[in-house]
Amino acid sequence: MTFTTRPELQGTYGMTASTHWIASAVGMKLLEAGGTASDAAVGMAFVLNVVEPHLNGPLGDMPALVWPAGAEAPTVYCGQGTAPAGATIAHYRAEGLEIVPGSGLLATVVPGAFDALMLMLRDHGRLSLREVMEPAIHYAAHGHPLLARVAAEIDQLAPVFRDEWPSSAPVWLPGGSVPQAGELFRNPDLAAYWTRLVDEAEAAEGREAQIEAARRTFYEGFVAEAIDDYLREACVIDATGGHRKGVLTGQDMAAWRASTEDALAADTHGARVFKCGPWTQGPVLIQALRILEDVPLGEMDPDGDAFVHHVVEALKLAFADREAYYGDPDFAEIPLETLLSSKYAQARLAQIGEEASLDQRPGALPGLEHLAQAFLERAARTVAPDAGIGTGEPTMAHLTNQDRDTVHIDVVDRWGNAVSATPSGGWLKSNPVIPGLGVPLNSRAQMFWLDEGLPSSLAPGRRPRTTLSPSMARMPDGTRLAFGTPGGDQQDQWQLAFLLRHLHHGHNLQEAIDAPLFHTAHLQASFFPRGTRPGHLAIEPAIGDETIARLRARGHRVEVTAPWAAGRLSAASRRPDGLLRAAATPRLMQAYAVGR
CATH class of the missing domain: 1.10.246.130 (Gamma-glutamyltranspeptidase, large (L) subunit, C-terminal domain)
Structure with a gap:
């Protein structure tokens, strides 16, 4: 027998697996509540936004494979947002760039993960929006034990938060201090944002209508407005050491929705x-x-x-x-x-x-x-x-090495449904926090090239060729x-x-x-x-x-x-x-x- 550190789990009711024990436990809770693999995966994804903020966030990206019971093959849920209308090679070149920075506002595309999660919930779930989001809201509001790696990353980035990204400081440096590993860490702004989103969605009648209302609130309501308001004036440092404004707008968000293929x-x-x-x-x-x-x-x-x-x-x-x-x-x-x-x-x-x-x-x-x-x-x-x-710039080295910033989710349920999803982006070192939302934008645009004529050249409306791969x-x-x-x-x-x-x-x-x-x-x-x-x-x-x-x-x-x-x-x-x-x-x- 080959050596293992743990047993391979076996059963007949349901299985969840993820990159954090709390998310896996929450997924099982949702299965126990009568939810499907998609219900569990969606709830797990929101929890991972909270407990692994150095690896993913609510304004990030996510491809997922959803395999319904009885189907011959899975369906792809594309939560990879596209480049904004203003994201042209000419504009980035005019900013003095030869490649897209690894962080900062020009590295951002339309946030896509949320809408893909909503489509999965709508199409293949049974539980309500509130039921799947409540665990994540709880941990954002009441706290979770901070991982040592998160504490170390915040400590490394503290000077940037204080001096260059001041909207991030109140979130990641509560009370002005670096949080310690193992202490309860809260993100009240994120809890308030999600609570408001669920409350507004529940003005609609019925489960599916509430999910659709949440999608509109995110891409056309107060979430998009908060992002648009911030980006109109923000000009912040990026991985090259330069200060630059972004090009993402509320219009870009309103024009995009997740898709399936x-x-x-x-x-x-x-x-x-x-x-x-x-x-x-x-x-x-x-x-x-x-x-x-x-x-x-x-x-x-x-x-x-x-x-x-x-x-x-x-x-x-x-x-x-x-x-x-x-x-x-x-x-x-x-x-x-x-x-x-x-x-x-x-x-x-x-x-x-x-x-x-x-x-x-x-x-x-x-x-x-x-x-x-x-x-x-x-x-x-x-x-x-x-x-x-x-x-790049030595003082910005902590904003460049981002190749392990991701989480992963696998779920199977007793009916035969299965999900494999890889949420990512919007991690704490990708960008400043959006005031009022408690979380930063993604930096997936760094995977475009600023050379013309390539399949992966930067262009408005185009998806970056992402590494995310369930x-x-x-x-x-x-x-x-x-x-x-x-x-x-x-x-x-x-x-x-x-x-x-x-x-x-x-x-x-x-x-x-x-x-x-x-x-x-x-x-x-x-x-x-x-x-x-x-x-x-x-x-x-x-x-x-x-x-x-x-x-x-x-x-x-x-x-x-x-x-x-x-x-x-x-x-x-x-x-x-x-x-x-x-x-x-x-x-x-x-x-x-x-x-x-």
């Missing part, structure tokens, strides 16, 4: 895998799985150098294609049919040798050579030193699996290792989560300042000294991480006979699965 699907490695579209990095997982289809992974030691080498090299190729070809398909032709085909994957597999590649190698697609060349030119000018991704799969025995992790560019890397070990090596959910993880920063980073680290491979020491030595002998530039430092995976599943399972990572000592 079919999930991408691929039959691979005996499973049917479902992901969001190329406006996320989700297709990377399918591409890497395709490339590895003819590799005898099941014969390899899952902690051995051959397994790690092939997985990492496949990821390097898939991420090169991500950077060259992915973007919002509403604005650009994305060659997904080619990229996800077995024929293309076989050609890419032929590029994997026995030694580590140090080159960026996007696939050669006829008629799209200019996109591959543009990516190679970008990557060449953003190579970072081996010590790590560089930062996953689902139908396993060979018919089990429905929901899984995912925070981690920016690492999300699909850790998910790939998890899924392959689950499929090919018989690891149960907890075993696959606890197994040593690894990832590469060889790729073009999605977060400011967008660096690359050719040949880089980060790996947990539990993989073993022999494997590490062999990977170095293959030419990988290995960085051994601290123990238990990679990934925040969680998963939940439902077997055709009704048996439910769930698991969550022990890493960072926060994530938990709950179920019975």
Whole structure:
């Protein structure tokens, strides 16, 4: 039996898993109240806004996969807001920018998570708006034990809050002091904002009407007005060290709503895998799985150098294609049919040798050579030193490294419904707090490029190509699996290792989560300042000294991480006979699965 830190949970009533124990417990409470997986996931998302404010917020983003009982496939709920009407390349260039800052008002897009949550609640929930929001309002009003990581981040940012982002100081520095780890932390402005939103929504008659009223209140009522009022005058420092005004307006918010679309699907490695579209990095997982289809992974030691080498090299190729070809398909032709085909994957597999590649190698697609060349030119000018991704202005370094600021949710219920969702954005270091709302705007626009003619070029109304990447799969025995992790560019890397070990090596959910993880920063980073680290491979020491030595002998530039430092995976599943399972990572000592 493979070592695990916890048991894989099993039951028949319901399972919740998330990156914070309070959110997982709240999700179970909502299932116990007669709610569905969507009710639980929505309630969990609001609680995560409160208890992990360094990782997500109410004005952030969220893609989700919702798989109703009886449906053949999940549906994508797109809570990724779009660039404002004033977000043009010409405007940003006129501001003296060559890339979009990693924080500040020009890094903001329309907040999208809230509307996607409301659509999920309306379409697939049973509980009322108040029932799903009450737990989060309670923790915002009455307090929750502050995580040590939140306290440390507030301490690091305290000078910025006091001197540059004064609207943030009353929220994150109550009484003028840095809050201490473990003390009860409250956000009364957020509690008041959510209470008012629910109260206004309840002026409407009926559950669905109240949810629709909440959507209008957010995008056309007092929430949008508070954001519009603040941005009319605000001019604040960003990750470049410059002071700039934003371009988001109330009009931008009123014109946008969340949407749904079919999930991408691929039959691979005996499973049917479902992901969001190329406006996320989700297709990377399918591409890497395709490339590895003819590799005898099941014969390899899952902690051995051959397994790690092939997985990492496949990821390097898939991420090169991500950077060259992915973007919002509403604005650009994305060659997904080619990229996800077995024929293309076989050609890419032929590029994997026995030694580590140090080159960026996007696939050669006829008629799209200019996109591959543009990516190679970008990557060449953003190579970072081996010590790590560089930062901008030294005094603003704390506003640049944002590639792990995310949370994740997985839920299955007794009826067979399932949800996998990855809320993110609007974390406490992304932007100043909006007065009266108690929370900041997102910074997802940093994933656009300020170069013309790319699938991921900045343009009004376009979705940034986000890293957020929830996953689902139908396993060979018919089990429905929901899984995912925070981690920016690492999300699909850790998910790939998890899924392959689950499929090919018989690891149960907890075993696959606890197994040593690894990832590469060889790729073009999605977060400011967008660096690359050719040949880089980060790996947990539990993989073993022999494997590490062999990977170095293959030419990988290995960085051994601290123990238990990679990934925040969680998963939940439902077997055709009704048996439910769930698991969550022990890493960072926060994530938990709950179920019975």
